[in-house]
Amino acid sequence: MRFQDRTIVVTGAASGIGRATVERALGEGAAVLAVDRDAAALAALVEAAGGKPIRTLEGDVADAALAAEGFRLAAGLGRPVKGLLTAAGISVSGTPIAEIADEAWDEVFRVNVRGSWTWLKAGLPAFEAAGGGSVVLIASQLAFGGGALNAAYIASKGAIVSLAKTAAMELAETGVRVNAVAPGAIDTPMLRRSMSKQADPEAAAERSRNRHAMKRFGRAEEIASPILYLLSDEASFVTGHTMLADGGWTAA
Amino acid sequence: MRRALTAAMLALTALAVLPAVAQADIDDPYIQVEGEGVVQAAPDRATVSAGVETRAPNAAEAMRANADAMNAVMAELAKAGVEDRMIRTSQLSVYPVFNRSDRDVDQSAPIAYEATNQVEATVAEIAAVGEVIDALVGAGVNRIQGVRFSIDDATALEDEALRRAIADARRKATLVAEAAGVRLGAPLLIETRGGGRPAPVMRMTLEAGQATSVAPGEQSVSAGVSMRFAILD
Numbered sequence: 001m002r003f004q005d006r007t008i009v010v011t012g013a014a015s016g017i018g019r020a021t022v023e024r025a026l027g028e029g030a031a032v033l034a035v036d037r038d039a040a041a042l043a044a045l046v047e048a049a050g051g052k053p054i055r056t057l058e059g060d061v062a063d064a065a066l067a068a069e070g071f072r073l074a075a076g077l078g079r080p081v082k083g084l085l086t087a088a089g090i091s092v093s094g095t096p097i098a099e100i101a102d103e104a105w106d107e108v109f110r111v112n113v114r115g116s117w118t119w120l121k122a123g124l125p126a127f128e129a130a131g132g133g134s135v136v137l138i139a140s141q142l143a144f145g146g147g148a149l150n151a152a153y154i155a156s157k158g159a160i161v162s163l164a165k166t167a168a169m170e171l172a173e174t175g176v177r178v179n180a181v182a183p184g185a186i187d188t189p190m191l192r193r194s195m196s197k198q199a200d201p202e203a204a205a206e207r208s209r210n211r212h213a214m215k216r217f218g219r220a221e222e223i224a225s226p227i228l229y230l231l232s233d234e235a236s237f238v239t240g241h242t243m244l245a246d247g248g249w250t251a252a
Numbered sequence: 253m254r255r256a257l258t259a260a261m262l263a264l265t266a267l268a269v270l271p272a273v274a275q276a277d278i279d280d281p282y283i284q285v286e287g288e289g290v291v292q293a294a295p296d297r298a299t300v301s302a303g304v305e306t307r308a309p310n311a312a313e314a315m316r317a318n319a320d321a322m323n324a325v326m327a328e329l330a331k332a333g334v335e336d337r338m339i340r341t342s343q344l345s346v347y348p349v350f351n352r353s354d355r356d357v358d359q360s361a362p363i364a365y366e367a368t369n370q371v372e373a374t375v376a377e378i379a380a381v382g383e384v385i386d387a388l389v390g391a392g393v394n395r396i397q398g399v400r401f402s403i404d405d406a407t408a409l410e411d412e413a414l415r416r417a418i419a420d421a422r423r424k425a426t427l428v429a430e431a432a433g434v435r436l437g438a439p440l441l442i443e444t445r446g447g448g449r450p451a452p453v454m455r456m457t458l459e460a461g462q463a464t465s466v467a468p469g470e471q472s473v474s475a476g477v478s479m480r481f482a483i484l485d
Contacts, residue, residue, distance in 0.1 A: 039315055039344055040312065040315075042311075042346065043310075043311035043312040043314075043315050043346055043365075044311075044312070046311040046346050046347065046348060046365065047310055047311045047312070047365075049348070050361075051348055051350070051360050051361050051362045054347065054348070055345055055346070055347035056344075056345055056346045056347065057343060057344070057345045058343070058344040058345070059343060059344075066343065069343050069370075073345055
């Protein structure tokens, strides 16, 4: 029960890595403010929580007004708000650089980078009130290795690695730790959407699996584990770090 | 004498000497002053923030009921003449509700789910605010969070505040020059600072059976300027 004394805010909470983290955090005693654009999936998440302390908020993560409301609601859960996971992310994979529309590029950065920064920024007063906090951003193993036909997403994840480092430096003296987790390919709705855009989805999935030393996709709960470690006090001397959890993708 | 005067002026303004314009010598004496300008104006827009809360046995139903209530609110706002682009709704939230007072029931199991949402409606006619609030309450809004007043286009007011700030700075510089027995020269440096519009005090009464009355008060548009004038020999 690492999180009984705190509230954790999670964006992208209704599916994939966000959802797996919410479920594990609730199981370890946390109160959770779960944010997502999918209202129906949030309703399902609340009902599945079976009376554990959770509140949801639907909307666009790049909207600063939503982030302000999120931390207001999080404070209403009655515990110090000490954790933030920004798991909301999108990709427009399968598009060569020459064909990525400017609007698509901007939208990926708006959700992935601004959506992370907006919540980090909005959370600072809450973390100060709590005497410190831990922020986990979601990067990608592709930020370190590159990858074809996914330039906007991968560049945005590179920005996340840099944001984690620079925010960690700037906030260290306030007791706020900022880290990132860089997952390999994880079997989530986003990955399945991404694969379905390929000419031969099954062949693309097979190629992707084989890029990992472990020859398989990761599961969302396998990413929730390092996230929860970084959110917890066990990681009290870890900040500015991007932790790879990629099944050996970068090692292979 | 010239050196002493410069030192006195520096002490007066408590600002460091920096060569701001190429043609001014660092040793040229100057007077530096701050000017403030304020313009009062009545706001011409009001934004009403309100909340809709709905409760149901499960989360999905609570959200559906909330969506229905919001549709009714939007219809009422349209009837009251508020355009779609002046309405913002985006903060649907749902959470479990517990019975913490009855010891005979399982207090860890939710007894219901509550969904909340917010609507913000902006009206261009201050006089219509009360009517809009009444329409919202009639349509099922159960929480009025407040009314925020603003000025749609404050450019002309900001310009006037800046004019007043510069006049104020010149008045002070003239006063300082006269008191010190020196002649005031041309401005060497003019720096403007961003103005501010403090939120007005808001009054609102919500009583059953009465039309809602809202008093917007006045808003201040301010500007600041820092001016440096040459002292003529």
